[in-house]
Amino acid sequence: MNYAQLLFPDFSLILLGYLVCRFTQLNRPLWEKVEALVYYLLFPVLLFHSIVKSPLDLQLASKLMAAGWTLGFAGIALAYWLPHTPFLKRYIPGQDHAASAQIAFRFNSFIGLAIAERLAGPQGLQLIAVLIGVCVPLFNVAAVWPMARHAQRGFLSELVRNPLIVATVAGLISNLAGFRMPVWLEPTVTRLGAASLAMGLMAAGAGMQFGALARAKTLAVSVLTIRHLITPAIALMVSRLFALDTTQTTMLLAFSALPTASSCYVLAARMGYDGAYVAGLVTLSTLLGVVSLPFALGVLRAL
Structure with a gap:
């Protein structure tokens, strides 16, 4: 399978968003409103619908869920350890690290959901929804914690206001309770x-920035190496540890190599950190995803 060709439609939308934002009158102020619409309304609807539309068999999904959590905890531990790493800690500014640690383990759900069905059909979409469902709360807690602690802000208040966590928890509870979307509402929710x-993909492109990356280069290289090289390698080991089947392994590898979440810089800026620096890291991660996804799905999957 030509994974680069498979991923082209999604990355072409990211490129289109970048070009439209930079070279037309549809500039950054407009895209900030688009991001807010996607982040607070459209994407929570998609996430909720992806989780509830198919019955979740916890017994069958348990190995994949455990693999996702294991992979997630590994990425979080590596990101948190950076300021304590010998030879690196003096080059890792505390405030920048608090805002940027999330780059190493969060993922772009827009891209994940967009490619899942083309990789493995409806089953792939359900599996990536399971991974998103179990990992979004964990990753958002891990993203908010260092920033809230460093800025001395309310940790729980930041979590309960996060629309992705609210949508995920609501989706999981609804699925396990047997809720199904009414037939008359299904077309509207699907279109949303x-x-x-x-x-979301175009907004990710419109938000790409490079200028603020001139400083804290060691931190940038470290979190991006974890995100795009170390995490996929761990995913391969985790898939073998939990004896995942072929489709589950494919989705876990794709999940591990996704670019970081475009909302990373929204969260950092909203909590009073240097959003421009985090936006630069998101930009590089988005570009590196063009390489890391084919690497994980083509090279690592063949091992």
Whole structure:
């Protein structure tokens, strides 16, 4: 399978968003409103719908869920350890690290959901929804914690206001309770979900920035190496540890190599950190995803 060709539609939307934002009158102020619409409404609807639309068999999904959590905890531990790493800690500014640690383990759900069905059909979409469902709360807690602690802000208040956590918890509870989307509402929700993917990918491109990356280069290289090289390698080991089947392994590898979440810089800026620096890291991560996804799915998957 030509993974580079498979991923082209999604990365072409990211490129289109970048070009439209930079070279037309549809500039950054407009895209900030688009990001807010996607982040607070469209994407939570898509996430909720992806989780509830198919019955979740916890017994069958338990190995994949455990693998996702294991992979997530490994990425979080590596990110948190950076300021304590010999030879690196003096080059890791505390405030920048608090805002940027999330780059190493968070993921772009827009891209994940967009490629899942093309990789493995409806089953792939359900599996990536399971991974998103179990990992979004963990990763958002891990992202908010160092910033809230460093800025001395309310940790729990930041979590309960996060729309992705609210949508995920609501989706999981609804699925396990047997809730199914009413037939008359399904077309509207499906169209909102489709809109969120296209707009989210374009918004990720529109938000790309490079200028603030001139400083804290060691931190930038460290978190991006964890995100795009170390995490996929760990995912391969985790898939073998939990004896995942072929489709589950494919989705875990794809999940491990996704670019970081475009909302990283939104969260950092909203909590009073240097959003421009985090946006630069998101930009580089988005570009590195063009390499890391084919690497994980083509090279590592063949091992």
